Amino acid sequence: MSVGSETRRPPVMEDVARLAGVSHQTVSRVLNAHPNVSPQTRERVEKAIGELGYRRNTAARSLVTRRSQTIGVLGSDMSHYGPANTLLGVQQAARDKGYFVSVASLSEVTPAAIKDALEYFMMQSVDGIVVIVPHEAMFESLSTISMAVPLVAVGFGVDERLSVAAVNQRMGASLAVQHLVDLGHAAIAHVSGPPDWIDAAARIDGWRRTLAQAELSDSVLIRGNWSAESGYRAGLELAAAGNVTALFAANDQMALGALRAFSEAGLRVPQDISLVGYDDQPEAAYLVPPLTTVNQGFKELGARCMQMLLFDMANGHSGASSVVNPRLVVRSTTAPPPAAR
């Protein structure tokens, strides 16, 4: 025996239909913006929807349409500046287009973890996937697992098997290194990210090529791991060796670490040694001295990603690619080398 005060279950389409004096199907038509509904009817239905505070049941809709209106975003180090902002861009673009965004983050980048995460998305029956894990393991996983839904990868090289949105990392590295070359530097070291990260590899490559193009011999390459700590160690090493006049760091955090190492070693930046970072995090402008770095449009990247995904979702896999160009931001950590003064 039900009492008046029981929790009323939310209104369903039929309730709206009754109130508006139409069939539930007409309500559905209004909701889906079908053409053949008379203006008066539409209005009555909309009024009823408003009055009842009706909200369409997503599960029922998904069941019959076979689409979840959800896209999955896979990331690895979402607490870092770049990925976090890309996610933000994706998220906002998705919401604008009426999609929900489900996220999964990898605590370790291994084929097994990647497979798990993709499986998780399949369980959720997402309509599309964005992958923000520019790591080699990801590439392998993507070529073995054939995905049932469109997928766009951020930060991979152009490959017709993948739809890709990326920043031109080689160009970014070139910009940085060429700037140093133009200032007169001849011994330009590089602290890289772990080379199994696609971006890291591309920046190493850009650094090498630019050096070669300037007819400079290969200089010292130190492998970092994106952390300030690894930049610090690299800086210490370089300061001890004393054989370079400039350092190109593969991200701002490592540059920050290097900055401290140089300071400890009594090396002045930029008088004794020049430094260029990568990412242009908001803090970069407030380091001592302000960091010359490379700006990547992360949010823009996220938005483009979503755009491509929508395209692929509508037209099938495209294998298209969209490349954003980075921009060099010159601040105060770069100057001509000591010898050139």
Add this chain to the structure above:
Amino acid sequence: MSVGSETRRPPVMEDVARLAGVSHQTVSRVLNAHPNVSPQTRERVEKAIGELGYRRNTAARSLVTRRSQTIGVLGSDMSHYGPANTLLGVQQAARDKGYFVSVASLSEVTPAAIKDALEYFMMQSVDGIVVIVPHEAMFESLSTISMAVPLVAVGFGVDERLSVAAVNQRMGASLAVQHLVDLGHAAIAHVSGPPDWIDAAARIDGWRRTLAQAELSDSVLIRGNWSAESGYRAGLELAAAGNVTALFAANDQMALGALRAFSEAGLRVPQDISLVGYDDQPEAAYLVPPLTTVNQGFKELGARCMQMLLFDMANGHSGASSVVNPRLVVRSTTAPPPAAR
């Protein structure tokens, strides 16, 4: 007339049932770990599931169980260190418990935007919501909008209307300020976050109280906005006035900005002025000099959040609260004031 090569739709429960020689309900029972299934049957069903690569349809399941297995996470500045890591914690805990995580981020913190975002979650019929927007506007919105699903808020003060997981900000601020007091500082300024952010207000309060407790008169309070830039401006201002010997910054980024300002003004840290940050971002240890700061366990916070949400989802709104204690990390930006030397 269907051809063999048509795209086969994914297997459904009935397909599994047929292959295993049971009814679809038995398959459902196996999947839901119901007790009354004989081991042999269970095994046969599991084998069939494996062979077909069967995956339960979430939409159908949600439709009948009236739960989406999804929780919504609302954030505002997900590109910042704290929120991003809290999200990470929530996300991992959720995935462990078999929940999907849908995120929405506010580009501006206004009642309207908040309402939109919550509406978005209701459309998705999430089972619970985690709010990582410790802002006053959020508090107002939450008290007006009565939510149909359990909600836990991160970073709010204890309030029986809300289930809350938070870091004890007042204590964190106390730790920082008391450390300075203990060193002998008597004029301790504070660059705060925007005071309509709950955390910022609590840190201001903690700063004030600790000062009062030490019988020190109120010192200068500068309103920042969390950005390095605002910390820089505050640092410049303080250096010009020259009437304080220590600065407590409400986050590490502002501390970083202040560090640059001090350096430009020729003030040595910590000899001329001491500085304490807040957050303990990984970079804090690699500033020049390494930053004394307050560590908050963000991931832990996220995990607790999820735990509380699950509890509320099972037992109805609890209004409980879970408070994590922060920890002072002393590095090299703090020393006795010049006069005390």
Add this chain to the structure above:
DNA sequence: AAACTAATTGTTAGCGCTAACTTAGGGGGA
């Protein structure tokens, strides 16, 4: 005026799953 259109609305049949009920077979206890 009969018949054929087009526009608008209603009716029906599932989508794939779980909850609730029903049935079929064994053990014990009287």
Add this chain to the structure above:
DNA sequence: TCCCCCTAAGTTAGCGCTAACAATTAGTTT
């Protein structure tokens, strides 16, 4: 031995929605 109950299944009836089709009305056309 009969009855009751407990276990392991099967059957049935929706959850709330959309797609496909059927029905009604109004507006043409011959």
